[in-house]
Amino acid sequence: DAGVIQSPRHEVTEMGQEVTLRCKPISGHDYLFWYRQTMMRGLELLIYFNNNVPIDDSGMPEDRFSAKMPNASFSTLKIQPSEPRDSAVYFCASSGKLGLGYTFGSGTRLTVV
Amino acid sequence: AQSVTQLGSHVSVSEGALVLLRCNYSSSVPPYLFWYVQYPNQGLQLLLKYTSAATLVKGINGFEAEFKKSETSFHLTKPSAHMSDAAEYFCALSGGSYIPTFGRGTSLIVHP
Numbered sequence: 001d002a003g004v005i006q007s008p009r010h011e012v013t014e015m016g017q018e019v020t021l022r023c024k025p026i027s028g029h030d031y032l033f034w035y036r037q038t039m040m041r042g043l044e045l046l047i048y049f050n051n052n053v054p055i056d057d058s059g060m061p062e063d064r065f066s067a068k069m070p071n072a073s074f075s076t077l078k079i080q081p082s083e084p085r086d087s088a089v090y091f092c093a094s095s096g097k098l099g100l101g102y103t104f105g106s107g108t109r110l111t112v113v
Numbered sequence: 114a115q116s117v118t119q120l121g122s123h124v125s126v127s128e129g130a131l132v133l134l135r136c137n138y139s140s141s142v143p144p145y146l147f148w149y150v151q152y153p154n155q156g157l158q159l160l161l162k163y164t165s166a167a168t169l170v171k172g173i174n175g176f177e178a179e180f181k182k183s184e185t186s187f188h189l190t191k192p193s194a195h196m197s198d199a200a201e202y203f204c205a206l207s208g209g210s211y212i213p214t215f216g217r218g219t220s221l222i223v224h225p
Contacts, residue, residue: 093156101147
C-alpha cells in the first residue's frame with residue numbers, strides 16, 4: 001500500500017482565496033482524521049470521519065473550514081476564505097480501528113500571504 | 114479528561130549515548146499510549162504502542178518504552194543514539210474516547 005496520500009505537498013495562496021487540501025486514506029481503513037500542526041498550538045484534531053460520516057468536527061476552528069468525505073478513498077478539507085493565521089501544516093491520517101494508532105500522510109504545508 | 118505532558122521541548126545527546134524522552138499522562142480510564150516520530154517535512158510515524166499487554170514495549174529502530182502506572186509515565190528510551198534518530202518525538206494517549214491526545218513534542222538532537 002502506498003500509505004496515506006496527501007496533495008498538494010505545498011500550497012501558497014493569497015488571503016481571501018479558497019484552498020482545498022486532499023487526502024487518500026489507506027484502503028480498508030474506516031477512520032480518517034484531519035490535523036493541523038503549528039508551533040504555537042502543536043497538533044490539533046480538526047475533524048474525523050468513520051465510514052465516510054463526520055463524527056466530531058468540534059475542532060474545526062471556524063465556519064471558513066469545511067471537510068467532506070464523499071467516498072471511502074477520498075477526503076477534502078476546504079478553507080474559504082483563507083487567512084494568514086491559517087498557515088500551518090495540515091495532516092491527514094487514517095486508521096483501521098479506533099485507538100490503535102494512526103498512519104499519517106506527509107502533510108500539506110499551507111502558507112497564506 | 115486526559116492529558117499528556119512531555120518533559121523537555123529539546124533533548125540533546127551525543128551519538129552512542131542513552132536516549133531518554135519523558136512522557137507523563139493523566140487519564141481517568143486505563144490508557145492506550147503511543148510514541149510517534151516525525152522526521153523533517155514528513156508525517157508522524159508510529160514507533161510503538163502500549164495497549165494493556167506487556168508493560169515493556171519494543172518498537173522500531175531500537176526504541177522501547179515502559180508503562181509505569183504508579184508513576185503515570187511512559188518514557189521512551191534507546192540504549193545508543195544514532196545520528197539518524199534526530200527528529201521530533203510525540204507521546205500520545207487514547208482514553209475512553211479512543212481519540213488520542215498528543216503531547217507538544219520533544220526535539221531530539223544528536224551530536225557527533
